[in-house]
Amino acid sequence: xxxxxxxSSAMEDTNHRSKKNQRRRRPSATPTNxxxxxxxxxxxxxxxAWQTLNKSFRQVQSVLDRNRAIIQxxxxxxxxxxxxxxxxxxxxxxELNGNISKVASLYSDLNSDFTNICHQQQRSSHxxxx
Numbered sequence: 614x615x616x617x618x619x620x621s622s623a624m625e626d627t628n629h630r631s632k633k634n635q636r637r638r639r640p641s642a643t644p645t646n647x648x649x650x651x652x653x654x655x656x657x658x659x660x661x662a663w664q665t666l667n668k669s670f671r672q673v674q675s676v677l678d679r680n681r682a683i684i685q686x687x688x689x690x691x692x693x694x695x696x697x698x699x700x701x702x703x704x705x706x707x708e709l710n711g712n713i714s715k716v717a718s719l720y721s722d723l724n725s726d727f728t729n730i731c732h733q734q735q736r737s738s739h740x741x742x743x
Contacts, residue, residue, distance in 0.1 A: 659730070659733070659734075662734075666723065666726060666730070670723070672719050673720065676712050677716065679712060680712050683705050683708060683712070687702050687705050690705070
């Protein structure tokens with residue numbers, strides 16, 4: 614029986630970045646193993662801004678980790694074909710739906726924070742140039 618969703622399949626499309634975007638990405642700000650501590654040690658920019666982004670990424674990762682666990686449980690329940698487990702799936706899928714909305718909201722907030730940080734950086738560098 615096939616699984617309902619594979620988190621790794623959703624990530625395949627993110628590997629196709631343009632060369633322009635690859636040049637802009639900071640290797641020191643690329644998290645590995647859900648560890649965003651290297652973001653706090655960024656050489657450039659405002660440490661408080663990096664902390665804000667780091668907090669947002671941690672929140673998103675937490676919800677995504679929970680979603681992964683929910684999806685695994687839903688798949689196990691589906692494969693068991695037990696009526697009680699099928700009933701449990703209703704609540705799990707509702708939680709998953711809510712979490713997807715939460716992730717979208719967190720990414721929206723992250724986008725706003727990032728945009729504000731960029732604007733502050735531009736104003737700061739523009740003011741230094743005067």
